[in-house]
Amino acid sequence: xxxxxxxxxxxxxxxxxxxxxxxxxxxxxxxxxxxxxxxxxxxxxxxxxxxxxxxxxxxxxxxx
Numbered sequence: 001x002x003x004x005x006x007x008x009x010x011x012x013x014x015x016x017x018x019x020x021x022x023x024x025x026x027x028x029x030x031x032x033x034x035x036x037x038x039x040x041x042x043x044x045x046x047x048x049x050x051x052x053x054x055x056x057x058x059x060x061x062x063x064x
Contacts, residue, residue, distance in 0.1 A: 004012075017025070
């Protein structure tokens with residue numbers, strides 16, 4: 001009795017669409033997507049910086 005069925009979720013989504021309109025949901029989806037992309041890019045940066053530092057150190061050692 002306390003569980004939501006798929007029909008209940010569809011009804012909730014339909015009511016939310018009627019109240020807020022589709023433009024709000026697309027803006028929220030776009031914002032979430034950009035946030036995820038920025039997070040992934042930030043997670044890659046430290047690894048890339050370390051790799052570049054190692055390359056620079058090797059080049060300096062070769063020159064010496």
